[in-house]
Amino acid sequence: MSLSNETPITGRIHSIESGGMVDGPGIRFVVFTQGCPLRCLYCHNPDTQTLWEGREISVDEVMKEIVKYRSYMRFTGGGVTVTGGEPLIQHHFTREIFRRCQEQGIHTTLDTSGFASPKVAATVPNMSTWRCYASRHLIPRYTIG
Numbered sequence: 001m002s003l004s005n006e007t008p009i010t011g012r013i014h015s016i017e018s019g020g021m022v023d024g025p026g027i028r029f030v031v032f033t034q035g036c037p038l039r040c041l042y043c044h045n046p047d048t049q050t051l052w053e054g055r056e057i058s059v060d061e062v063m064k065e066i067v068k069y070r071s072y073m074r075f076t077g078g079g080v081t082v083t084g085g086e087p088l089i090q091h092h093f094t095r096e097i098f099r100r101c102q103e104q105g106i107h108t109t110l111d112t113s114g115f116a117s118p119k120v121a122a123t124v125p126n127m128s129t130w131r132c133y134a135s136r137h138l139i140p141r142y143t144i145g
């Protein structure tokens with residue numbers, strides 16, 4: 001019987017990719033979070049926009065996958081990238097992945113549009129070794145009237 005009352009932190013993800021080459025230095029383990037409130041004209045991952053799709057996963061489960069790839073991350077100067085979707089709308093999940101990676105000396109990158117409350121935007125990006133603020137076209141794809 002567990003004596004811990006802690007609830008595992010979970011998030012909703014679209015997918016994970018174990019050999020990312022374009023989301024930061026080296027070869028990377030990439031977590032694509034689900035959900036983004038923006039509707040960029042040239043969205044690179046439109047199927048990540050709706051928050052209710054994707055699948056729920058705990059940080060523990062994500063970390064179990066990440067540690068399998070530590071050796072190639074080390075040899076290529078890679079690490080873990082959290083992207084989306086917009087990873088800052090699930091900031092508890094994103095923050096905990098970064099914290100756990102950094103405990104293990106794994107390089108972390110946040111790929112964000114920067115869409116977040118000032119408090120979140122001031123803390124979570126600073127927990128990542130690298131930050132990529134993607135500048136995209138914020139023109140709605142649909143207009144009414």
Ligand code: SF4
Binds near residue numbers: 042
């Ligand atoms: S911020 Fe990213 S995921 Fe969100 S709509 Fe724009 S390109 Fe798509």
